[in-house]
Amino acid sequence: xxxxxxxxxxxxxxxxxxxxxxxxxxxxxxxxxxxxxxxxxxxxxxxxxxxxxxxxxxxxxxxxxxxxxxxxxxxxxxxxxxxxxxxxxxxxxxxxxxxxxxxxxxxxxxxxxxxxxxxxxxxxxxxxxxxxxxxxxxxxxxxxxxxxxxxxxxxxxxxxxxxxxxxxxxxxxxxxxxxxxxxxxxxxxxxxxxxxxxxxxxxxxxxxxxxxxxxxxxxxxxxxxxxxxxxxxxxxxxxxxxxxxxxxxxxxxxxxxxxxxxxxxxxxxxxxxxxxxxxxxxxxxxxxxxxxxxxxxxxxxxxxxxxxxxxxxxxxx
Numbered sequence: 001x002x003x004x005x006x007x008x009x010x011x012x013x014x015x016x017x018x019x020x021x022x023x024x025x026x027x028x029x030x031x032x033x034x035x036x037x038x039x040x041x042x043x044x045x046x047x048x049x050x051x052x053x054x055x056x057x058x059x060x061x062x063x064x065x066x067x068x069x070x071x072x073x074x075x076x077x078x079x080x081x082x083x084x085x086x087x088x089x090x091x092x093x094x095x096x097x098x099x100x101x102x103x104x105x106x107x108x109x110x111x112x113x114x115x116x117x118x119x120x121x122x123x124x125x126x127x128x129x130x131x132x133x134x135x136x137x138x139x140x141x142x143x144x145x146x147x148x149x150x151x152x153x154x155x156x157x158x159x160x161x162x163x164x165x166x167x168x169x170x171x172x173x174x175x176x177x178x179x180x181x182x183x184x185x186x187x188x189x190x191x192x193x194x195x196x197x198x199x200x201x202x203x204x205x206x207x208x209x210x211x212x213x214x215x216x217x218x219x220x221x222x223x224x225x226x227x228x229x230x231x232x233x234x235x236x237x238x239x240x241x242x243x244x245x246x247x248x249x250x251x252x253x254x255x256x257x258x259x260x261x262x263x264x265x266x267x268x269x270x271x272x273x274x275x276x277x278x279x280x281x282x283x284x285x286x287x288x289x290x291x292x293x294x295x296x297x298x299x300x301x302x303x304x305x306x307x308x309x310x311x312x313x314x315x316x317x
Contacts, residue, residue: 004076006040007069009033010048014066015145017055025147074286081288092121092291097134097142098152101257102279106152106302107131113298121291129295140164143284149292151282152299156211158218158275164282171281171296173303176255178215178274181205182267183248189267196223196253196271203250205241207233212241212254219253219274242266279303 012022013033023030041048048062058066098107111129115122122128134142139151144165154176155161164170180199182189188198196219204220204227207213212233220226230250233240239260245252246265255277259268281299283292 002043003040004072006036006043007065008073009036010040010062011066011069011073012145013037013049013056014058014062017057019056025145078288081290092289093125093128093130094289094291094295095130095132095147095149096151096295097132097139097148099135099154100133101260102152102154103131103133104260105257106279106299109302109305110295110298113301114295117298118294121294128291136161139282140168143168143282149283149287149289150295150299153280153282155278155280156215156275157278159211159214167285169283169285171283171300173279173281173299174307176257176277176279178219178253178271178276179256179259179268180271181242181245181252181254181259182269183245183251184265184267185248186251186267188269191269193270193272195273196220197225199251200225200227203228203230205230205232205244205250205252207231207241209234212258215255215275216253219271222273 009022009026009028012026013019016022016025019033019037020030022028023033026033037049044061044065046061047059048065050057050059096107107129114128132148134148134151136153136155139148139153142148143151144167152173153170157175180188180194180196182194182199186202188194191198200223204216206216206229208231228250230244232244233242241252242254242259242261244250246261253271253274256268257277257279259266281296283296287293
């Protein structure tokens with residue numbers, strides 16, 4: 001009888017393309033992973049992987065065995081999920097990947113909602129949600145490799161991303177509206193809303209690269225204005241750019257969830273005609289682990305509350 005643990009190890013090696021990466025994902029040493037694969041090859045009597053300078057690849061026998069292993073491991077995961085259903089939601093940990101501000105805000109809000117629904121889940125353990133910082137591509141990759149259970153991702157309406165890989169389902173959570181970030185002393189800081197052209201005489205703060213920079217570029221191009229630009233910050237959620245706004249150096253735009261600095265120094269004003277950002281949960285199709293499904297439901301509850309709050313005219317972060 002084949003050892004399921006060795007099948008899991010073989011699958012990880014071929015998914016990651018190296019013994020060292022598989023070892024890190026499985027929390028094993030590299031020699032232990034190599035030994036398990038060698039023992040499995042000895043047991044089946046044929047070579048399962050081909051080692052090259054560019055990585056590790058499956059032989060024909062390796063592909064055949066891995067295909068069967070996927071079915072076996074999937075059935076065992078289903079059995080574990082069904083057993084957990086029988087015993088009730090009293091234990092479980094969810095590996096949640098998310099982008100920076102989702103990790104700061106949505107993960108905490110979802111944890112509160114989850115504990116309110118399932119207090120027994122938190123009674124014996126506090127670290128029910130294991131948070132990790134990932135971007136959209138990494139989230140999909142790690143979900144498929146069974147290194148994450150759930151992820152929070154975003155997609156810009158003005159720059160749609162390709163559909164997720166087969167097997168991954170996207171659950172819409174809420175649309176994150178754009179806002180203008182103005183120094184608190186700006187003449188329009190208390191306005192009900194602004195248009196980009198209202199800020200054409202201001203200096204604009206733009207990140208060097210990333211989706212935050214792309215948002216500024218899109219807004220300026222669509223409005224047909226070319227203001228003075230100051231570059232500050234890097235990546236998707238540059239704190240440095242908001243620090244420049246707080247210091248009165250200029251104005252910028254961001255999505256509501258991304259405003260993370262002192263609201264006494266920055267006024268977040270709705271931006272008319274700006275593109276929304278779609279916030280989504282990503283999960284493997286057929287996921288049945290009770291704790292994962294419960295957190296997914298908690299995230300959807302948080303999303304509904306945020307939509308209701310926004311509809312009433314308040315400005316949640």
